[in-house]
Amino acid sequence: MSTDETAEQTPEQREPERQRPSRRALIGWGGAGLALGAAAAGGTVAAVRHGDDAEPVAEAGAAVAFHGGHQAGIATPVQDRLHFAAFDVTTDDRDELIALLKEWTKAAARMTAGHAVGEGAVGGLAEAPPDDTGEALGLKPSRLTLTVGFGPTLFQDRKGRDRFGLRKQRPEALIDLPAFPGDNLDAARSGGDLCVQACADDPQVAVHAIRNLARIGMGKVAIRWSQLGFGKTSSTTPDAQTPRNMMGFKDGTRNVSGTDTAALKKHVWVSAKDGPDWMVDGSYLVARRIRMHIETWDRTSLQEQEDIFGRNKGEGAPVGRQRERDEPNLKAMLPTAHVRLAHPDSNGGATILRRGYSFTDGTDGLGRLDAGLFFLAYQRDVRDGFVPVQQSLARDDALNEYIQHVGSAVFAVPPGVRDEDDWWGRTLLS
Numbered sequence: 001m002s003t004d005e006t007a008e009q010t011p012e013q014r015e016p017e018r019q020r021p022s023r024r025a026l027i028g029w030g031g032a033g034l035a036l037g038a039a040a041a042g043g044t045v046a047a048v049r050h051g052d053d054a055e056p057v058a059e060a061g062a063a064v065a066f067h068g069g070h071q072a073g074i075a076t077p078v079q080d081r082l083h084f085a086a087f088d089v090t091t092d093d094r095d096e097l098i099a100l101l102k103e104w105t106k107a108a109a110r111m112t113a114g115h116a117v118g119e120g121a122v123g124g125l126a127e128a129p130p131d132d133t134g135e136a137l138g139l140k141p142s143r144l145t146l147t148v149g150f151g152p153t154l155f156q157d158r159k160g161r162d163r164f165g166l167r168k169q170r171p172e173a174l175i176d177l178p179a180f181p182g183d184n185l186d187a188a189r190s191g192g193d194l195c196v197q198a199c200a201d202d203p204q205v206a207v208h209a210i211r212n213l214a215r216i217g218m219g220k221v222a223i224r225w226s227q228l229g230f231g232k233t234s235s236t237t238p239d240a241q242t243p244r245n246m247m248g249f250k251d252g253t254r255n256v257s258g259t260d261t262a263a264l265k266k267h268v269w270v271s272a273k274d275g276p277d278w279m280v281d282g283s284y285l286v287a288r289r290i291r292m293h294i295e296t297w298d299r300t301s302l303q304e305q306e307d308i309f310g311r312n313k314g315e316g317a318p319v320g321r322q323r324e325r326d327e328p329n330l331k332a333m334l335p336t337a338h339v340r341l342a343h344p345d346s347n348g349g350a351t352i353l354r355r356g357y358s359f360t361d362g363t364d365g366l367g368r369l370d371a372g373l374f375f376l377a378y379q380r381d382v383r384d385g386f387v388p389v390q391q392s393l394a395r396d397d398a399l400n401e402y403i404q405h406v407g408s409a410v411f412a413v414p415p416g417v418r419d420e421d422d423w424w425g426r427t428l429l430s
Contacts, residue, residue, distance in 0.1 A: 086192025229357025
């Protein structure tokens, strides 16, 4: 998939004195009445908004506002680290699923504000497991965002069962992705009933978030697969320096800006006329694990590398241009150039918002790096966004000699949690 095309700060607040409940449950955690401040324990941070009125965030320790019309982690300025997890729902009880999503929402609101889950990792009953695993104690929020999505199998599982009475609620845009030429998908790294995307500037904060949600969900969900990412390969802040991917090329030059409300409305957010009603202000996420054949690429000449991408490697300028953000002359590129094939003008205007990350997962047993791009793309409709672009790339992209898609998933990402009485999935399940 394309690797090149396609926060008003509130006054700093100190955390209010925590009110500890008089009694504590031995298992699980409550705390609906616990205050959610904007500051991390032991210090102060700025809370930043996300979405239509997002602003670039300069302070890495800041907290991103959890509540809003859209989920954070989509148009939010892209953080440096990722921990993405897809879950299988192991219960068939709709009420248990709802209870889980409510617990997850409370925990997410606390963690994104820099607080521990429930009563925390210390100070509780010695005879019971603590509410929080503790590895983020003393760390700032690090702009942590948690974004939840629902996979096709939540609406109808692989055996055809409608476990939660949701079959008729499945959006038409939540399609089963077609098979693309060159795919070599590993079922163990694909699909999932639910997903949680944790992004932060501190990897330990992101991992802590997924770990605690998995712990809360024990017995109701199980992690199907997960992916760690580093070195963002796309940016939603075009005024910032464009990041580079593992092939050394700048990535995200033409990405949708998180402050471009018109583009977000047109290409990212689901509208009332799109349907269904429960998805309004949500989006659709495509996740693809793309393995790069690093060793082969590293032996390829610079000229060939630049021809394959359609940009020079140093400045990132399109073929025949001087600066990275110069309008590309697509006809000056080879017909198989990645930029040319991925450009909206080559795909009927198809545009997606990308939040990809690089990954390295050791070696493959033959001494070759298991490395590449964990591609994340948000769009208003997968059929008008990812699918036509990937069909074009899979068919003709010269880059295909050096990459292979080995994992895939698609999720419906519901609207944001609007206030403390709201919860992830309420519009679908209530």
